[in-house]
Amino acid sequence: MVNPITRWTSLVAFMVSAQAGYSQLSGTVTVGSGGTYSSLSGLATAVASSGVSSKLTVNVISNFSETGAVTFAQPSSNQTSATNNIVINGNGYKMTSSNAGAGIAFNGMDYVTIDGLTIEMSSASSAK
Helix, strand or coil: CCCHHHHHHHHHHHHHHHHHHCCCEEEEEEECCCCCECCHHHHHHHHHHHCEEEEEEEEECCCEEECCCEEEECCCCCCCCCCCCEEEECCCCEEEECCCCCCEEEECCCCEEEECCEEEECCCCCCC
16 A cells, blocks of 8 residues: 555655746846856747746846757747737847848747847858
């Protein structure tokens, strides 16, 4: 027979770990060396899989590089809105992209502001 306390502890541990994998983004995160995300592509993946539950402020803390386009795709739930928006403060830093097309793309995503981020395209065939 399984000890009821062991069963309860296992259930609680499972529920906590399940919630951690699906928590929506909110508050302040950082992008760059030593930040919450090392690049915008990591942030874009997190937004697409988790969504946002309130305003999300993103502070860029260093220059960084991307090899492909950073695509922000609207998640199916916890979507961006006028109150659940994303503000990316570039703080004068630079994103270098070797993608042949766009550096940043928005797929159905609204309510995103990018301020003070330089986007440098390093590919000779890049769109300007």
